[in-house]
Amino acid sequence: MTAHAHDRTHRPTREEDDAAPLSVRRRSFLGYVVGGATLVAAADLGLGDSALAAVPTAPQPAEAYDLNDMLTDSCRPTANLITVTVHDDGTASFALPRMEVGQGITTSTAMLIAEELELPVSKVHVTLAPARPELEFNQLTGGSNTTISTYTPVRVAAAIAKGALLDAAAIQLGDSVENLRARNGVVQAPDGSSVTYAGLATKAASPVTRTVNVQLKDTSEFRVIGVGQNRVDARDAVMGRKEYTTDLQVKGALPTMVCRAPTLNGTPKRLRNRAEILKMPGVRDVARIDTGVAVRADTFGQCIDAIRAMKVDWDDGPVAGLGDADIVADLRAAEVALPTLPDNPLAKTIDTEVLFYFRSNSAMDTNSAIADVRKDHATIWSGLKSPITAQQRIAEALGMTPDQVTVNVVTAGGSFGRRLFFDGALEAAKISQAMGKPVKLMWHRADDARVGRGHPMSTSRIRVTHANGEVLAFQQSHTSVETDFRHGLGEIISAMAADLPGGYGNLGYAETIFSLTQEVPYDFGVVAQTLTETDDRFNTGSMRNIYSPDVRCAGELVVDQLAAAMGQDPYEFRKRFLRNDRVLAVLDKVAQVGGWGRTMPKGTAQGIAIHKEYKGASACLVEIDCRPRTVDRDIPDGVGGPRVTRVTYAIDAGLVVNPRGLEAQMQGGINDGIALALTSSLHLRDGHFLEASWDNYFYTRQWNTPPEVQVILMPSDSGQPGGAGEAGVAATFSAVACAYARATGTVPTYFPINHRDPLQFKPKPVVPPIPQSPVNGLKLTY
Amino acid sequence: MPRQTFILNGKNITVDVHDDVRVLWVLRDLLGVTGPKYGCGINVCKACTSHINGKAFNPCSVRVGDLARDDEVTTIEGLPDTVGKELHPMQQAWLDRDVPQCGYCQPGQIMAAVALVRKVRREGRSVTEGDLDGIRNICRCGTYTRIREAIKQGERNM
């Protein structure tokens, strides 16, 4: 990382450039050429468009000021620099203070730099920055906010670098900057002479840090932004060379795993056969920590053998003996009464309650971390979306100061919200300290599924009142097991609360996030949405799209019921009541492309739904097949169930940096939405979750995925990007739910719809807590 | 400690390890061959899919002691060499379709796809929608749509 020694007397400011002779007034931005031997251009990561234009007056706060505004604003006050470096081989590099988990932000960031720097994308190298405590709030990857918050500062730094290169080229080529043209890493003069960035990088460096004023390209001049780009890390991925935490080789960091309690969050009292375990082949160290008994060995296989042989006495976890029904009862008891509306003898009321069971956000790459804890220093490697908070918590746990803990951020194999937390990194640090050796900790799949964080169980109650073809009121009360936000997002909210418009200061984290993400984009009279949270005994987190999938699913099911009550078509009804043009446009698009209203055979149906969030709008039209021969397909060790046969999805995500990446995110979100509706949940039974692998937890598989998927990216005249990582989930979940209700004639009262079916797997034991690997693999080749 | 000998990506390899250690750990933990990924350890997720004598197998579920001296194990790292190119046509298809998201499952997906095409060819036919539905490799990022497209392209060029 480049050190940025600089002494600033004033913060960079953004000003309207009134002198610009352009029809579109261009803003100019301040940044720096950082003093040093090579060209380093810097911008304040706090640069961006202020969203704090007005205090919301509408009844729905998220319309005027949403979670993304808060996350973007939280980056604003942090005086900190991000730097683009141009090297003497003509490439540029940038350490992104965010986390790549598959959402494609290293690619889209490389595109932003390539655009302003006039360099091919392949010559821009984006790495992940280690924890930089000076960034305070500005190193959190969440809320689909990366591109929204980094779009301006990253381009400013790149534009400054290009400016410095042009200045150096002017001297070299003996012409003035205005006459020069930079393209593809080469600066050309009108007389045909040219010089490459490689030849300029050192000459463009500045001995002292200086402030520079730049203008950014107008969107009409974009050549890279908005053009589909394949992922910059795809080649490594398909060659097996992309490195995740457990692929890293750190000297002495041997495979390490943890033996966990038979009840959720139970704690170890005693390992009864320590001597016996230490004698097992390959086993090197054993240590008890607060979450279980850790073993370090030559191979992970020998860790598995050791864990299975351990005889451990445990203290029960906080939900010992409890099952789904107990938690449902607790939730119901916590529900607050829906407010009563003034008496209207003509009004009809529809009351709905939908229950959503626990779901897992276990990624393919399980929780893992490498930790090397020495007496006065610790080094951590892990996939972390909130590395600064991780650094602080790990330091606390080790009895160190944060500057004694180096936290390296490694690309991860998926997150879905889980890597906002640092459970693996914290645990690895404790184990390494207890053993006095470096460790490579990997959670077993069974632990990742059962003990890893998930989406809390919740209920959503909705009461709508309508009369004479108008909707008078829409009230939604969401009650949920607590969603854990103590990974830095919570700290952002506490710090920002006082400054947020509309008096959010009085709400807790969860309520704040709820009201900053939820809105009902329909003209439904008096609209109110509230959240009540209860029960902090579970390991939860903000699973992809946080509250929206559940809240929107319940909401859209009710919209279909309203339409039916008024004798209207679900699409026409939505069209009539929507009060946002962007949402209307995506709705029309899917209806038209997906052929809404076509005749479908009995037992199959279409479903349509919309969602508005992340500064964008989405609509989904699905077709589902609920006929017995489809539902009862014979799938060994898996569930068939209803099949979504076709999905048409339209998204308006504002300015799109990488259409190919956005399409991929929607395709992924579609499969998540289908899983939430039809197949995937965790069953709590006798104090623990039953699901311990992918043959228990039924995430969408090839036999569930729609054979036909079409994603439409809407053209947008917005100059600002929206969020992409999560925007595919809520509308899909809702559309599948609506389609299922229409195909079967039954509105589901709980999700996923198969949760109360007889278990379609034999639960794996909880003692020992992890299964042994089979040995019959050579009989199963194909 | 027993000596284990087999052929890995075209080279003879010998490693000192107990018979019952699964091949996945021998590859990843002892030999540093990390293309095959761990996703479950119980032959469910298929992230570790590699080839043995040209057929798909899951090294998490095979004891190293059960490998014979002349067994040829091919991991994603060795796949391009089987066609003498920088990239196997299936890998190229994966790139052309920009399939990977997090990428973690993809080495296994590609190895499974290559084996599937070889299998249907042995059966004198080509890949059907039913075959695609039957692929067990999980992708938690949900890249299934592009995987299906890529397999069709890869099959054409194999």
Ligand code: FES
């Ligand atoms: S790790 Fe081998 S199949 Fe999952």
Ligand code: FES
């Ligand atoms: S690409 Fe992430 S699991 Fe498949």
